[in-house]
Each structure stands twice: as structure tokens, then as C-alpha cells.
Amino acid sequence: AQRVTQPEKLLSVFKGAPVELKCNYSYSGSPELFWYVQYSRQRLQLLLRHISRESIKGFTADLNKGETSFHLKKPFAQEEDSAMYYCALKGSGDDKIIFGKGTRLHILP
Amino acid sequence: KAGVTQTPRYLIKTRGQQVTLSCSPISGHRSVSWYQQTPGQGLQFLFEYFSETQRNKGNFPGRFSGRQFSNSRSEMNVSTLELGDSALYLCASSNAGYNEQFFGPGTRLTVL
Numbered sequence: 517a518q519r520v521t522q523p524e525k526l527l528s529v530f531k532g533a534p535v536e537l538k539c540n541y542s543y544s545g546s547p548e549l550f551w552y553v554q555y556s557r558q559r560l561q562l563l564l565r566h567i568s569r570e571s572i573k574g575f576t577a578d579l580n581k582g583e584t585s586f587h588l589k590k591p592f593a594q595e596e597d598s599a600m601y602y603c604a605l606k607g608s609g610d611d612k613i614i615f616g617k618g619t620r621l622h623i624l625p
Numbered sequence: 626k627a628g629v630t631q632t633p634r635y636l637i638k639t640r641g642q643q644v645t646l647s648c649s650p651i652s653g654h655r656s657v658s659w660y661q662q663t664p665g666q667g668l669q670f671l672f673e674y675f676s677e678t679q680r681n682k683g684n685f686p687g688r689f690s691g692r693q694f695s696n697s698r699s700e701m702n703v704s705t706l707e708l709g710d711s712a713l714y715l716c717a718s719s720n721a722g723y724n725e726q727f728f729g730p731g732t733r734l735t736v737l
Contacts (some may be wrong), residue, residue, distance in 0.1 A: 548724060550724075550725075559628075559729065559730055559731075560668075560728040561727075561728065562725050565724070602667065602668060606724060612658075612670055612680075612681035613658070613670070614670060615668035615670070617666065618667045618668070
């Protein structure tokens with residue numbers, strides 16, 4: 517069964533410190549992985565997807581198939597990064613997207 | 626392009642009632658998915674429609690149903706409401722083959 521696990525409900529990080537939001541998945545085939553973000557009073561929106569291999573707002577995420585992980589990283593946290601982050605998985609040949617329970621990132625001044 | 630719209634934005638119902646929520650996708654998007662968002666469970670997939678057909682369904686009871694019209698607009702219905710159905714219901718549309726989902730603002734349902 518498809519499953520996405522985000523082990524941390526809340527992550528507090530000081531401004532300027534590195535950030536790592538963990539995401540592990542369970543899927544037997546080749547999934548597509550995404551990170552979605554929801555800022556306060558805004559809609560849920562796509563942050564990045566693993567096939568794009570790009571950095572968005574300083575965030576990167578590498579798909580590690582051996583460890584079935586897709587951790588989100590940023591070297592220097594900024595206050596505007598405070599938000600709810602969701603890791604999501606889409607199976608091959610399947611348009612259903614499964615989300616993790618989310619991690620609230622709180623950047624401390 | 627206008628974004629995904631959902632109506633109504635807020636609803637208050639009592640146990641046992643039924644409710645219908647509406648979602649208008651981005652123009653040209655044929656896939657519409659519905660999610661239930663709660664603080665404890667996060668985002669849970671309800672169902673996904675494409676060209677008026679339900680393609681995928683999550684693990685929700687039969688009280689939760691949906692449909693999609695020929696113009697891609699979608700509705701979801703919850704019958705015999707329970708207190709635990711209180712949540713934010715999100716709709717998302719996507720362009721088939723592209724995979725990015727565009728979310729609406731949600732409908733906040735409160736069941737008393």
C-alpha cells in the first residue's frame with residue numbers, strides 16, 4: 517500500500533540554521549514525490565517535485581530510492597519559511613496523490 | 626487563469642443532515658480531486674474524478690460521494706453527517722499528465 521510518513525509534527529529551527537524536513541514513503545514501484553507548502557491563510561501549493569530537480573526558495577529535495585526517502589532541505593532558514601509542509605506521493609499510472617500528515621515548520625527569530 | 630474555486634466557504638450543519646460542496650476547477654483541467662483536512666489526520670484523499678468518471682477512491686464510508694459534470698465542475702456530498710465530519714474539505718484540479726495539483730481555498734464544514 518502507498519504510504520507517506522512525516523515523523524515530525526512540529527519542527528522549530530532558528531533563523532539562519534539549516535532545515536531538514538523528513539519524508540519517508542512506502543511504494544513498490546517508481547513513484548513521483550512532491551513537497552507542498554501551506555503558508556498562513558494561503559492555499560496549499562506545490563513547492564517542488566523530484567523530477568524537476570530544481571531549487572525553489574532555497575529548498576531542495578533528493579529522492580533516495582534505497583532509503584525510500586525524500587527529505588526537504590534548506591541550508592539557511594528564513595522567517596518566511598514558517599509554514600505547514602506536506603510530502604506527497606503519486607504512484608505510476610495512478611492519478612491519486614497520497615499526502616503525509618504534514619510538518620509544521622516554525623522559524624525562531 | 627482563474628484559480629480553483631469552492632463554494633460555499635463555510636458551512637454549519639447538524640448531525641444527521643446532508644451537505645453538498647461544489648468545486649470549479651481551473652479552465653481546461655479535467656481532473657478534480659477531493660481531500661479532507663483535519664489537524665489530527667492531515668490531508669486524506671477522498672476521491673478523484675476525470676471526465677465525469679470516478680477514477681480513484683480513498684478509504685471513506687459510502688456516506689461520502691461525488692460527481693463530476695461535463696464542464697469538469699465537481700460536487701461532493703456527505704449524507705447523515707457526524708461530528709467527526711467537521712473538517713476543511715479541499716478540492717484540487719490538475720491538467721491530465723502534468724501531475725501538479727492546484728488547490729482551492731477549501732470549504733470549512735462544522736457539524737454540531
